[in-house]
Every structure is written in C-alpha cells, then in structure tokens.
Amino acid sequence: MNKKFWLVIVLAAACAIPLAVPNDYIQQIVNMIGIYIILGTGINILTGYTGQLSLGQAAFFGIGAYVTAILNTWTGAQFFVCLIASILITGAASLVLAIPALKVKGPYLALLTQGFGEIIRIVMINWTPVTNGTAGILKIESPRIFGFTFDTLTRYFYLTLFFVVLGLLYQKILIESRTGRAFIAIREDSEAAELTGINVTTYKIRSFVLSSVYCAVAGTLYAMMIRYVSPDTFIANTSSVILWTAIVGGFGTLIGPIIGGVVMQTLPELLRFCGNWRLVVYGIILLIVILHFPGGLYPYIQKLLAFFKRKGSR
Amino acid sequence: MALLELKNVTKRFGGLTAVEALDLDVQEHQIAALIGPNGAGKTTVFNMITGAYHVTEGRVTFNGTVINDEKSYNAMKPHKIVELGIARTFQNIRLFKKMSVLDNVMTGFHSVSKAGMFNIIFKPSEMKREEDENRVKAMKILEFLKLQDIANSQAGGIPYGTQRLLEIGRALATRPKLLLLDEPAAGMNSSEKKALVKTIRSIRDEYNLAVLLVEHDMELVMDISEDITVVNFGRRIAHGTASEVQANEDVIEAYLGRSDD
Amino acid sequence: MLFQFILNGLTNGSLYALMAVGVTMVYKSLGMLNFAHGDIMMIGTFIALTIIKLKVPLFASLIVAVLATAIIGFLLERLILRRVEFSSFINLLIATVGVSYILRNGAMVVFGTNPQRFPSLFSQFPVNVAGFKVSPQSIGIILVSLTLIVALHLFFTRVKVGKCMELASSDAQSAAMMGINVSHMRFLTFGISAGLACIAGALIAPLTYARPDMSAAIGLKAFAAAILGGIGNLWGALLGGIILGVVEALGAGYISSAYRDAFSFLVLFFVLFVKPTGLLNRKIENKL
Numbered sequence: 001m002n003k004k005f006w007l008v009i010v011l012a013a014a015c016a017i018p019l020a021v022p023n024d025y026i027q028q029i030v031n032m033i034g035i036y037i038i039l040g041t042g043i044n045i046l047t048g049y050t051g052q053l054s055l056g057q058a059a060f061f062g063i064g065a066y067v068t069a070i071l072n073t074w075t076g077a078q079f080f081v082c083l084i085a086s087i088l089i090t091g092a093a094s095l096v097l098a099i100p101a102l103k104v105k106g107p108y109l110a111l112l113t114q115g116f117g118e119i120i121r122i123v124m125i126n127w128t129p130v131t132n133g134t135a136g137i138l139k140i141e142s143p144r145i146f147g148f149t150f151d152t153l154t155r156y157f158y159l160t161l162f163f164v165v166l167g168l169l170y171q172k173i174l175i176e177s178r179t180g181r182a183f184i185a186i187r188e189d190s191e192a193a194e195l196t197g198i199n200v201t202t203y204k205i206r207s208f209v210l211s212s213v214y215c216a217v218a219g220t221l222y223a224m225m226i227r228y229v230s231p232d233t234f235i236a237n238t239s240s241v242i243l244w245t246a247i248v249g250g251f252g253t254l255i256g257p258i259i260g261g262v263v264m265q266t267l268p269e270l271l272r273f274c275g276n277w278r279l280v281v282y283g284i285i286l287l288i289v290i291l292h293f294p295g296g297l298y299p300y301i302q303k304l305l306a307f308f309k310r311k312g313s314r
Numbered sequence: 315m316a317l318l319e320l321k322n323v324t325k326r327f328g329g330l331t332a333v334e335a336l337d338l339d340v341q342e343h344q345i346a347a348l349i350g351p352n353g354a355g356k357t358t359v360f361n362m363i364t365g366a367y368h369v370t371e372g373r374v375t376f377n378g379t380v381i382n383d384e385k386s387y388n389a390m391k392p393h394k395i396v397e398l399g400i401a402r403t404f405q406n407i408r409l410f411k412k413m414s415v416l417d418n419v420m421t422g423f424h425s426v427s428k429a430g431m432f433n434i435i436f437k438p439s440e441m442k443r444e445e446d447e448n449r450v451k452a453m454k455i456l457e458f459l460k461l462q463d464i465a466n467s468q469a470g471g472i473p474y475g476t477q478r479l480l481e482i483g484r485a486l487a488t489r490p491k492l493l494l495l496d497e498p499a500a501g502m503n504s505s506e507k508k509a510l511v512k513t514i515r516s517i518r519d520e521y522n523l524a525v526l527l528v529e530h531d532m533e534l535v536m537d538i539s540e541d542i543t544v545v546n547f548g549r550r551i552a553h554g555t556a557s558e559v560q561a562n563e564d565v566i567e568a569y570l571g572r573s574d575d
Numbered sequence: 576m577l578f579q580f581i582l583n584g585l586t587n588g589s590l591y592a593l594m595a596v597g598v599t600m601v602y603k604s605l606g607m608l609n610f611a612h613g614d615i616m617m618i619g620t621f622i623a624l625t626i627i628k629l630k631v632p633l634f635a636s637l638i639v640a641v642l643a644t645a646i647i648g649f650l651l652e653r654l655i656l657r658r659v660e661f662s663s664f665i666n667l668l669i670a671t672v673g674v675s676y677i678l679r680n681g682a683m684v685v686f687g688t689n690p691q692r693f694p695s696l697f698s699q700f701p702v703n704v705a706g707f708k709v710s711p712q713s714i715g716i717i718l719v720s721l722t723l724i725v726a727l728h729l730f731f732t733r734v735k736v737g738k739c740m741e742l743a744s745s746d747a748q749s750a751a752m753m754g755i756n757v758s759h760m761r762f763l764t765f766g767i768s769a770g771l772a773c774i775a776g777a778l779i780a781p782l783t784y785a786r787p788d789m790s791a792a793i794g795l796k797a798f799a800a801a802i803l804g805g806i807g808n809l810w811g812a813l814l815g816g817i818i819l820g821v822v823e824a825l826g827a828g829y830i831s832s833a834y835r836d837a838f839s840f841l842v843l844f845f846v847l848f849v850k851p852t853g854l855l856n857r858k859i860e861n862k863l
Contacts, residue, residue, distance in 0.1 A: 053665060055610075055672065100848040107608040110668055111798050112847050114610075115840040118795060126833040170434065177441065178429045178448075181413070181421045188410035195364055197396035197425030197488050206431060236791055237679075240672050247669060252412075276684040283677035290673060291658050294666050 014161055018154045027153040031225055033265045034160035035218045038167050040245035040257030040264075042214025047243070048252035049175060050207040051187030053106070056097070056113030057242040059120035060212040062234030063090045064219020069137040069229045070130060079143035079224065086216040093120075094212030098205045117239055124231040136230025143224045156225050163217055172254050174210075183207055187252070244286055250298025259297055315378065317342045317524050318363065318400075318492055323372035325358050325548075332358045333548040335372070340492060340541075345518060345525045347539035349532070351568060355548040356528045357405065360494055363526075364402055365392040376400060377491065397425045401485035402494035405528075407477045411470030415461060415480055418469050419452040422487025455483050458520065459513070475506050479513070486521060493517070495527040499534050507531065511538050536560065544568070578707050580828040581821060586713040588820020589720035593775040594797030595804070595812035596724055597768035603807045604744035604764045607664060610671040611651065612772060613794020614678035617787060619644035619773025620780045621686045624693055633694055637777055641770045648769025652762055675790075682787040693780035716778050723771065724813050731809070740764055745807075792836050799843035805853025814854060818842075 021027045039061060046052050067089045068082040077085070097116050101109055124131050131137070142151040143159065150156045174180050182203045185193035194200045223229050241264055249259030267285065271278040293300065316339040325333040333355040340346045348356050361367040362382055363374060368389050374382035376398055381390045390398070401422075410418050427448055433441040456462045459479050464472055469480060478498060485493055498514070499507050511534060518525055529535050535542065536556040544552040544565050552562040559565055594616065601609045623640035627633060651674060659667045697715035701708040730737035743750040743760035751757050776789075783789055800819045804811025819839050826838035846853070 047665070053668065100844050104847050104851050106664060107602075107668055108802065108847060108851060110610070111608060111795070111802070112844065115795055115799070115843050118792065119837050119840050122834060122837045126831075173434050174431065177434065177445065178420075178424060178427055179431050181417055182424055184413055184417075185410050185421050185424075188412060189408050191366070192404065192408040192410070193421075194392045195366070195396065195402060196422055196484060197393050198421075199391070199393045210431065237676065240676055243669065243672070251665075277681075279680035280677055280684060283673055283680060287655065287670060287673040287677065290666055290669055291655070294659075 011165070014165075015158070018157050021154075024153050027157060028225075029265055029269060031153060031157055031160050033261045034157070034164045035222050035225075036242070036245050036265055037164050037257050037261035038214055038218040038221070039242045040249070040260045041167050041171050042211040042218070043242055044246040044251065044253075044257050045171060045174070045183070045214070046207050046211035048246055048256065049180065049187060050183040050204065051190075052101070052204060052207060053110045053243075054113040054211070055110045055236070055239050055243065056115075056117035056120075057211070057215055058234045058236070058238035059113075059117040060090050060094060060215035061219045061222070061238065061242070062120060062124060062229075062231075063093050064216035065223040065229045065234070066124065066131060066137070066219075067216075068220040068223040069140050072140050072224070073137055076141070079145055079220070082224070083217065083220045086220045087213050090212045090216035090219070091209050094209050095205065098208040101208065102201055102204055114236065114239070117234075117236060121231055121234060124234065131231075134231060136228060136232075138228050140223050140227040140229070142227065150224075153225075160221055160225075163221060167214060167217065168254070168258070175254065179203070179206070184252075248286065248289055248296055250296030253296070253298045256296055256298050259301065263297070316340060317344075317377060318526070319375040320359070320363070321373050321375070323359075323362060323374060324370045325355075325362060325367060326370045331548055333362070333545075336545065336548070336550055338543050338550070340524050340526050342491070342524055343518065343522065344540050345514065345527070345538055346541040346543070347535045348526060348528050348543050348545065349530075349535055350545040350551075354545045356545060357496065358548075359545075360402060360496055360528065363395075363494060364400060365390050365395045393425065396488050396490075399489065399491035400494065401488045401490035401492075403478070403481040403485055403496055403498060405496040405500065407474075407481055409469045409477055409481060409484070411468070413469055414466050415469050415472065416449070416452055416456065416465040418480055419455055419483050419487050420448055422484040423448045423452065424488075426487075426489050452487060455486050458517075459483050475502055478502070482513075482517070486517065490521075490523055492524045492526065495525060495529075497529055498527060499529055499531045507534055510534070514538060576828065580824045582709065582713055583828075584821030584824030585817060586716050586820070587824065588800075588817035589717045589813075590775050590779050590816070591793070591796050591800045591819050592813045592816025593720045593723060593771055593778075594793060595800035595816050596727060596809060597771045597775075598797045598801040599804075599806055599808065599812045600744070600764050600768045602801065604740075604761045605656065605667075607667050607671070608798055609768075610668065610794070611674040611678060612768070612797060613790035613792075614675045614682075615644060615647060615651070615769045616772035616776040616779075616793065617682060617785075617790035618647060618678055619769070620693065620776030620785045620789070621682060621787075623773065623777050624686075624691060624780070624785050627694060633696065637696075637774070640777065641773045644773035645766040645770040648765040648767075648772075649762055651769070652765040657758075675794075679787055679790060686785075686787060688787060690784035690786045693777070693785045695781035696778075699781070712781065719774070719778060721813075723774065724809065727767075727771075728809055736763070795843075796836075796839050799839055799846070802851070802853055803842065803846045805856030808853070808855045811853055811855035 017030060018027065021030060039057060043054060043057050046054055064086040067086040071077040071082050071085055101112055104112060125134055142149055150159045182198045185196065185198055186200055186203055190200050245260035245264045246257055248263050249256030268278055268282050271281050274281045318340040320336055320338040323333060323336045348359060350356055358367065362369050365382060368386055369382050369384055371384050373380060379398060380388050381395050381398065383389055410421060427444050429441040429444050453462060453465065456465055461476065461479060461483065499510055502510060514525060539556060542554065542556060542559045543550055544559055546568040551564040551568060552559050598609065598612055619640055622643050623636055626636040626639055655670055655674060659670050695712055697712040699710060699712050701710040731741045739755045740760045740763055743755050743757045744764060747757045796819060800815035801812050803818060804815030819842055822842055823835055823838045827835040
C-alpha cells in the first residue's frame with residue numbers, strides 16, 4: 001500500500017516535470033534522459049542482470065532509429081508501424097549477433113559487440129541509396145497517435161515518459177519472475193545455472209534480443225523527436241555512454257538506469273563551463289566514479305535515504 | 315531395471331584416461347556411494363552423468379533413456395538431463411551468491427515451471443499463480459531443511475554448512491529422481507556430519523528419490539550407503555555393501571598404499 | 576593487381592601485427608584486453624607530430640615520442656588499472672574504455688579534428704622491381720615491423736629482464752617466488768606495449784594522416800589480429816596481423832573498398848565463432 005502510494009507520487013511528479021522546465025533546450029535534455037533511461041534499462045538487463053557485456057548497444061539504437069527514419073520518410077508510415085518494424089528488425093539483427101556471441105565471454109564478448117557496432121556504422125555510412133550516407137536522413141515526421149500529434153518537445157515528453165515507465169515496469173516484473181532468476185543465475189554461475197535446469201543458451205539469446213528491443217524503442221523515439229538521423233550519433237562513444245548509464249547508477253539494480261540516465265545526460269550540460277574540455281572532464285569524472293564506487297551510485301543513495309529516514313523518524 | 319546405469323564408460327582427455335570401462339548402477343530409492351582416493355575419477359563420473367562431459371566410450375542410461383553415449387548425438391544437454399530428473403550439488407559450493415536463499419530454491423523450479431517473457435504481458439494472472447505456488451513449495455523445502463528463518467538472507471552471506479544444505483534445497487526443487495551429492499560433508503564438524511546423515515536419509519524418504527554420493531569421510535559413507543562402488547585410477551576395484559567393501563584386499567591396498575588419504 | 580593488393584595487405588598487416596603484439600603482451604599480464612590501446616597509438620602519433628613541428632629531425636622526434644608514449648603506458652597502469660585490479664573484470668574493462676574515451680576526446684581538443692599530414696621515414700615514390708611497382712614505404716614498414724617483433728622475441732627469450740617479464744605474466748605466482756617483482760614487470764610490459772603502439776602510429780600516419788579518430792578501427796583490428804593468431808602468442812599476433820591485412824586488402828580490392836574495415840571485423844566474427852582460442856593456441860576442453 002505504502003509502495004503504491006509512493007509510486008503514484010513519483011509518477012505525478014514526473015508528469016509535472018515540464019512545468020518546471022523553462023525552455024525547449026532543457027526540455028530536449030529531459031527527453032534525452034528518458035531515451036537514455038530506456039537504453040540503460042536494456043543494457044542493465046543484458047549486462048547488469050545476465051552478465052553479458054556489450055559495447056555495441058549504439059548499433060541497435062541506430063538500427064531502430066534508421067528503420068523508423070527510412071519507413072517514415074519513404075512510406076509515411078506512422079509511429080506504431082515504425083515502432084513495430086524497428087523492434088522486429090533490431091531483434092533480428094541482435095539474433096545474428098547472438099549466435100557468435102554465445103561462444104565467447106568476458107573481454108571477447110565486449111570486442112565482438114564493439115566490432116558489430118563498427119560494421120553497422122560502416123553500413124550506415126556506405127549504403128547510400130538507403131541510408132543517405134554521412135548526410136543522414138532529414139524530415140522525419142513527428143509521431144501522430146490517434147489523431148494527436150506529438151509535435152512539441154513538451155508533448156513528446158509524455159510519449160517518452162510512457163515508454164520509460166513501461167520499460168521500467170517490464171524490467172521489474174521480469175527480473176522478479178522465473179526468467180529474471182534465470183538471467184541472474186547465468187550471471188552468478190552459468191555452469192551451475194545449466195545444471196539447475198536452465199537452458200543457458202536460449203536465455204542468453206533472450207537477454208540479447210530483449211536488450212535490443214529496448215534499443216529499438218529508444219531509437220524510434222529518438223528519430224521522431226530529433227527528426228533527423230546520421231551515422232555520427234551511433235558511434236562507439238555512444239555505446240560507452242549507454243554502458244555507463246547502467247553502471248553509474250548501479251549495475252543490476254532496478255532504478256540504476258534512472259540515476260544513470262539523469263547523471264549521464266545532465267553532467268555534460270553542467271560541464272559547459274569547461275568549454276572544449278567538457279567531454280574530457282566528463283570522462284575523468286566517470287572514471288573516478290568507476291574507480292571509487294565500483295557498485296555504482298545506487299547503494300550510496302540508498303544509504304543516504306536510510307540516514308534521512310532514521311533522522312526523520314526521530 | 316536400475317534407475318541409473320553406467321555401462322563400460324570410459325573418459326579420455328587427450329592421452330589421459332580419467333575413467334576406464336566403469337560399470338555403475340543405482341537402484342530406485344537407494345543410497346549409493348562412489349569412493350576412491352584423490353584423483354580416482356569420481357568427479358569426472360559425476361560430470362558424465364550430468365552431461366557436462368561427453369563419454370569417450372560406453373553409455374549412460376537413466377530411467378530407460380540414454381543420456382550420454384559415445385555417439386555424441388545421443389548425448390543430452392545438461393539442462394535436459396535435469397528435466398529428466400537428475401540434480402547435483404558441487405564439491406566447491408556453487409550457489410547464486412547474490413540471490414536470496416529463497417530465490418536460489420525458486421531458481422531450482424525453473425525446469426518444472428513455464429512462465430516466459432511474454433506471460434508478463436499476455437497472461438499475468440497465470441504467471442502470478444505459478445509464482446505463488448512455487449514460492450509456497452520453495453518455503454516447504456526450506457522448512458524441511460530448517461532454513462525457513464533465513465529465506466530472505468543473501469545466499470553468499472550464510473555460513474558454509476548452511477550453504478551446503480541450501481545447495482541440496484536448490485537441487486530438490488528440480489524434483490529429481492536421483493540426487494548426486496559431491497562431498498556433502500566437506501568442511502563439516504562431527505555433529506554436523508551426524509545431522510547430515512539424518513537429513514540425507516529423510517530426503518530420500520520424503521522426496522522418494524535415490525542418492526549417489528561422492529565422499530571422503532569413510533565413517534559417513536559406511537554408515538549411510540547401501541551400495542558402495544570403489545574406484546582407483548579410473549577403474550572399479552570393488553563393489554558391494556559396506557562390510558563387503560571393507561573386507562576387500564584391493565580396497566585396503568588402494569587406501570593404505572597412499573598415506574596422504 | 577593481385578600483387579599490389581597483397582603488398583598492400585602485407586604492409587597494413589605488419590602494422591596490425593605490431594599493434595597486436597602490444598595487445599597480446601598486456602592481455603597476458605593483465606588478463607584483459609586494453610581497450611585504450613588504439614588511443615595510445617593515436618596519442619603517440621600526435622606527440623611525434625608535435626615534436627616534428629618544432630623542427631626536430633624526424634628520427635630524433637620519433638625516439639622522444641616513443642619514450643613519451645611509453646611513459647603514458649606506465650601511467651595508465653600505475654594510476655588507473657592498478658586501482659581496479661582486484662575488483663571485477665567488468666570494471667577493469669570499463670576503466671580501459673573510459674581511458675580510451677578521455678584520450679580520444681582530449682586529442683580532439685588539443686590537436687583538432689582535422690587530418691594532419693605526417694612525414695614519412697621512407698620515400699613514397701614507387702620503384703619498378705622486375706616489372707612490379709613497389710613503394711619503398713611499404714617495404715620499409717614491413718621490415719621495421721618484422722625487425723621489431725623478432726627483436727621482441729629475442730628480448731623475451733634471451734635477455735634476463737625479458738625472461739623475467741615473460742614469466743611474470745604467464746605465471747605470476749612462481750615468478751614472485753623466484754624473487755621477481757611482478758608489479759615492476761607489468762609496469763614494463765605496459766611501457767613496451769605503448770612504445771610499440773607509438774611506432775605503429777608513426778608508420779601508419781603517413782598513409783592515413785594523423786587524426787584523433789584513427790584509433791578506433793586500428794585498435795579493433797589489433798584485437799582481431801591478436802585473437803586470430805591466438806592471444807598471448809607473439810608469433811600468433813604476427814600471423815594474425817598479416818592474415819587480417821591480406822584478407823582486408825583483397826576484400827577491398829575485389830569486392831568494395833568502402834567496406835574495407837568491415838572485412839576485418841567479419842574475420843574477427845568468424846574467428847570468435849569457429850576457434851576463439853586462435854590459430855596457434857591449443858584448444859582447451861570446455862569444462863562445464
């Protein structure tokens with residue numbers, strides 16, 4: 001009962017966010033936080049819970065965005081058609097990657113996924129008739145759902161929020177279900193998991209595909225918000241940022257991706273005063289976080305909250 | 315017909331023969347033991363029964379089904395063998411350390427439950443019912459092992475002996491017909507060992523299963539086992555009841571010949 | 576044509592091999608792929624370029640740059656990787672990815688994003704040898720790379736420090752028991768690996784220009800070459816580099832030059848799928 005109460009409060013507060021946003025510039029950052037929470041949740045399931053490292057999430061993000069961009073600009077297909085097509089095609093691509101990925105683990109898996117990301121980027125740049133090369137695809141339409149057009153960033157915020165909540169909710173239920181336990185078992189000890197009756201192979205594939213579906217949703221949302229896609233967005237740096245989004249908050253925790261999304265997207269803005277050096281400072285701060293808080297920020301935030309609770313009850 | 319039957323099983327790693335032409339039977343509802351000096355090939359035998367290793371020669375049959383065979387297309391995947399009804403524990407405990415005690419047992423129900431990724435969306439009530447049923451069953455197993463009070467503790471943080479029990483609990487959740495215990499008494503003191511003997515017997519009766527154990531503690535083995543197979547250098551050197559095995563010349567030589575055991 | 580493709584392949588391949596040797600050395604001692612290796616190469620290249628611009632003779636600039644890059648390698652090990660050593664491998668990996676991110680973005684600020692010309696040690700004008708056009712640059716790159724790898728092999732098998740390094744990375748425990756300071760040896764490993772990367776960068780840059788983003792593709796190819804040959808194996812790195820270079824050149828020549836990089840990654844996929852232990856390492860039975 002208490003939990004539901006807090007959930008409603010948090011949701012209401014989230015819905016009220018646009019009221020506190022002074023301009024479109026900040027609204028776009030807030031929307032990007034939402035998109036990165038979705039991306040972070042996807043990799044959290046794959047890496048945080050199943051223990052399979054990926055440095056190629058930007059590729060799936062990119063496939064999702066490009067499928068939406070191409071479908072929309074060529075055929076005028078609307079949001080849900082684009083979304084479903086993105087999910088199907090990204091899921092198929094992740095299956096292709098999952099097959100070799102099953103045979104390797106640890107640093108090799110990271111390498112494999114990074115190589116996959118590079119191949120996808122090379123295809124984006126060179127398959128000009130379809131992807132329009134380095135120029136990218138312009139003039140993607142804003143989503144229209146049941147006659148309502150999400151053409152302002154504030155309206156778009158609510159569309160994004162819907163998918164963020166859906167994604168987080170699904171993550172929570174999944175992780176506390178039979179499938180989630182299988183994922184965690186594979187992370188903890190994949191051989192013991194197999195000998196406890198879990199088909200490790202198919203569950204790794206499921207985790208891969210599921211995380212790519214999150215990327216596809218984020219890709220569709222991204223393409224229809226920015227209304228422009230280009231290969232520059234889906235580079236190795238983006239994959240690293242997606243991975244950090246899940247790590248900084250706390251890998252394998254349900255709300256880690258939320259903390260990560262907020263930190264990873266606001267930090268570069270807060271560092272504007274560093275001028276050109278801002279991405280370097282950003283990298284250094286993240287490195288320090290990884291070195292000093294190997295479990296992410298979530299456990300510390302938890303401690304802090306517990307501290308205030310104790311103070312409050314006195 | 316025996317529940318588990320190893321016939322003429324050989325395992326070679328490169329040029330090294332770990333197990334040679336081994337025969338081993340476990341009858342239903344029987345407590346059997348596999349003993350032998352260090353490096354005799356006992357763990358290799360477990361790994362062939364659970365499907366982790368392919369056999370080089372020979373055949374392993376469980377409940378009438380071939381589960382491991384020199385023809386590799388007959389060899390089943392480990393998780394399939396678990397579904398058929400063989401569960402095991404590990405010599406060096408391999409729990410899912412960051413999960414709760416209860417979740418470790420719940421994970422054991424994997425092969426006997428169904429809910430998948432889509433049920434969350436399409437059949438949430440069915441999933442919830444299955445989840446609730448499994449939780450009740452898991453608590454029953456924990457109560458049986460007297461672990462109900464620590465159900466919500468993290469598995470990696472509970473005492474060593476308790477972790478061994480929990481591993482048995484996780485194995486029981488898969489509803490095995492045969493339970494393989496790999497050195498269940500390792501690291502236990504004598505009173506814990508006595509309790510373990512009782513627990514193993516009551517598991518056998520309560521869950522109506524057969525037990526095959528590998529153990530170094532001879533007192534415990536002789537006390538509990540109805541059928542003992544002795545191996546040395548990958549070969550079976552003796553087989554029979556406790557008293558028969560204890561009287562066997564080869565066994566005495568194998569053990570006394572090695573002062574380190 | 577075929578001859579030209581193969582010569583190009585050997586040229587690039589020997590550079591990949593030089594990078595792969597560094598990857599392999601670090602992997603052996605750290606148990607981890609250093610995802611910042613390509614960026615160390617890129618930084619080394621720019622250090623060399625900066626010194627060259629000060630009108631220092633080319634050869635002297637390179638020596639200074641190699642030493643400076645080696646120091647960066649030392650620092651990477653001492654300041655960062657050593658601190659994560661005992662935590663999980665995921666953190667170690669992410670730390671190297673983080674270093675890569677910092678170096679790349681830092682280079683963009685300091686050196687700009689435009690490609691810059693880099694003077695070559697060798698003449699780029701091809702000469703006719705028995706009817707084939709051969710560029711001295713290609714031959715120079717192949718010879719320098721081969722010489723360095725052979726020298727490194729001799730260092731690891733003949734020189735005392737080298738032998739100690741070899742033992743420290745392949746069996747740290749017995750090395751420590753024999754009184755070898757394992758931590759110093761790892762320190763040296765990083766330095767040599769970084770120095771080699773700088774040389775590789777200085778050899779590549781005349782062909783590709785010096786750019787902050789030159790690191791990504793070459794870093795990945797160095798991993799691919801090291802794994803293809805069998806990671807931890809010096810000759811494997813050489814073999815892997817050369818195979819990769821030739822496959823890539825043939826793919827670029829006969830199929831499509833736009834997808835040049837994609838061919839090497841496809842080779843990587845194939846290797847990881849078929850034989851993750853690489854060509855020169857023995858297969859270990861998967862103990863489930």
